[in-house]
Amino acid sequence: MTSYDYVVVGAGSAGCAVAARLSRDARGLLIEAGSAKPPTALPRLAWSLYETSANWADKTADGTLDLPRGRGVGGSSAINAMVWARGHRSSYDWGPGWTFDDLLPYFRRSETAAGRDPVLRGTAGPLTVSPALHQHPLAAAGLEAALEIGHPEAKDVSGGLEEGFGWPDLCIVDGQRQSVADAYLPQDNVDVVADAFVHRIRMRNGRVAGVDYNDTTVDCPQVILTAGTIGSAQLLQLSGIGPADDLRALGIPVVEDLPVGENLHDHALFSVKYDSTRPVPESLYNGIEVIGLAGDLQFLYFARIPIGEVYGIYFSLMAPHSRGRLRLASPRPEDRPLIDPAYLSDSRDMETALTGLDMARALGATRALAPWRGVEPGIGDAKAYLREDLSSYYHYVGTCAMGSVVAPDLQVYGIEGLRVADASVIPDIPSANTNATVVAIAERAAALLNDERVSG
Numbered sequence: 120m121t122s123y124d125y126v127v128v129g130a131g132s133a134g135c136a137v138a139a140r141l142s143r144d145a146r147g148l149l150i151e152a153g154s155a156k157p158p159t160a161l162p163r164l165a166w167s168l169y170e171t172s173a174n175w176a177d178k179t180a181d182g183t184l185d186l187p188r189g190r191g192v193g194g195s196s197a198i199n200a201m202v203w204a205r206g207h208r209s210s211y212d213w214g215p216g217w218t219f220d221d222l223l224p225y226f227r228r229s230e231t232a233a234g235r236d237p238v239l240r241g242t243a244g245p246l247t248v249s250p251a252l253h254q255h256p257l258a259a260a261g262l263e264a265a266l267e268i269g270h271p272e273a274k275d276v277s278g279g280l281e282e283g284f285g286w287p288d289l290c291i292v293d294g295q296r297q298s299v300a301d302a303y304l305p306q307d308n309v310d311v312v313a314d315a316f317v318h319r320i321r322m323r324n325g326r327v328a329g330v331d332y333n334d335t336t337v338d339c340p341q342v343i344l345t346a347g348t349i350g351s352a353q354l355l356q357l358s359g360i361g362p363a364d365d366l367r368a369l370g371i372p373v374v375e376d377l378p379v380g381e382n383l384h385d386h387a388l389f390s391v392k393y394d395s396t397r398p399v400p401e402s403l404y405n406g407i408e409v410i411g412l413a414g415d416l417q418f419l420y421f422a423r424i425p426i427g428e429v430y431g432i433y434f435s436l437m438a439p440h441s442r443g444r445l446r447l448a449s450p451r452p453e454d455r456p457l458i459d460p461a462y463l464s465d466s467r468d469m470e471t472a473l474t475g476l477d478m479a480r481a482l483g484a485t486r487a488l489a490p491w492r493g494v495e496p497g498i499g500d501a502k503a504y505l506r507e508d509l510s511s512y513y514h515y516v517g518t519c520a521m522g523s524v525v526a527p528d529l530q531v532y533g534i535e536g537l538r539v540a541d542a543s544v545i546p547d548i549p550s551a552n553t554n555a556t557v558v559a560i561a562e563r564a565a566a567l568l569n570d571e572r573v574s575g
């Protein structure tokens with residue numbers, strides 16, 4: 120059997136990027152629970168992928184909200200909405216080595232963003248990103264609406280330095296989705312095994328020893344978990360790394376008592392929907408072609424909602440205070456974990472959402488949107504409306520947070536050779552859609568591994 124220098128668990132956004140950037144003289148094994156070729160769709164039909172095997176299709180523990188996440192090579196980047204944006208630089212302060220400026224080389228390394236400022240943006244990275252070339256008339260009217268009521272126009276809303284409204288970059292190339300797997304793989308020194316669910320990390324004397332997937336055991340001195348915010352926290356707990364009391368209650372022997380699964384958070388998403396007076400043309404892209412950052416709120420225009428002639432002004436809380444948790448339902452790997460993002464559990468988040476609702480309605484009432492505006496929605500009790508309308512923006516982070524579960528070098532506290540390098544390590548969510556940040560984390564993780572290899 121081939122021996123590997125590194126095993127990477129989970130071939131999503133982070134896993135594909137980490138594996139692809141491993142040193143050329145090292146061999147890596149990338150293990151993915153889902154298919155090698157998950158179902159795909161045109162960018163404007165992204166939502167249809169939720170109904171396929173490319174989605175784990177989790178729900179919140181109380182069963183009320185859908186929590187899609189990608190399953191298959193490409194992970195969530197193969198089913199996501201393709202927005203490519205960094206959070207504002209002020210939203211990255213995760214500890215030594217993890218400010219926006221520290222991450223900038225890795226953001227740049229991941230992308231080719233033609234037409235943007237080459238000092239700020241990448242010019243030779245694997246992901247080719249660009250804004251919508253054909254501007255959808257409703258998205259264009261949405262941008263006008265923002266300017267009409269005094270929001271600034273952002274020259275590069277994906278770059279991380281500006282607030283305001285503009286056309287974000289999208290992971291769409293020649294009319295097709297581009298996942299992180301499409302951009303980074305294959306690589307000669309990386310073997311990919313798909314349909315392989317890792318159900319245990321093996322450890323010996325405070326060191327990682329390998330992983331078990333399906334009926335197979337792989338020995339390896341270096342394991343990098345990139346199974347995502349849900350998958351990495353689930354796997355660590357199944358392997359005895361987590362809150363000791365919870366693990367003992369399930370009969371799982373405790374290897375390391377760490378707050379794995381806590382600090383789960385996400386961007387809560389809300390909307391105001393309007394009937395349109397005229398047919399809304401089909402989008403050629405992803406339907407989220409203009410976004411705007413205003414303080415702790417992001418606004419986005421959905422050019423077309425697939426139920427009749429309706430458009431939405433969506434808004435999301437970019438700096439949520441609410442924190443939830445992920446726990447195992449049982450010690451059986453095949454049982455889905457209990458996921459409770461605890462949206463709006465901190466009252467400050469409801470206050471921000473109320474502000475967002477007022478701001479979204481102000482955008483909706485502008486002259487710029489008058490030609491489209493049909494019936495204005497009746498909101499009634501605003502707090503009740505927001506609770507009812509709430510959905511996930513699918514940006515789950517934080518369950519293996521830097522500083523409490525992993526050190527700044529991404530090593531799990533107490534277990535040598537075991538690292539986590541995906542969305543789960545983000546201690547405090549940045550103010551944008553998370554994919555670009557996750558890929559930058561993965562790029563930095565690979566650089567750390569490669570430096571360590573050189574220095575022995």
Ligand SMILES: Cc1cc2nc3c(=O)[nH]c(=O)nc-3n(C[C@H](O)[C@H](O)[C@H](O)COP(=O)(O)OP(=O)(O)OC[C@H]3O[C@@H](n4cnc5c(N)ncnc54)[C@H](O)[C@@H]3O)c2cc1C
Pocket residue numbers: 128129130131132133134150151152153187188189190191192193194195196198199200201202203204315316317318345346347348350351354512513514515541542543551552553554555557
């Ligand atoms: C529907 C949706 C829309 C989104 N839209 C956007 C967007 O437009 N822009 C944006 O920036 N972000 C978006 N996001 C968020 C973004 O895509 C994610 O934050 C990012 O992809 C997470 O990367 P990751 O590597 O942490 O996890 P993932 O990409 O989810 O990868 C985890 C991988 O690990 C595999 N895995 C899990 N458990 C195991 C196991 N035990 N054994 C083996 N393999 C395992 C999974 O199958 C998966 O392939 C969206 C997410 C979703 C779900």
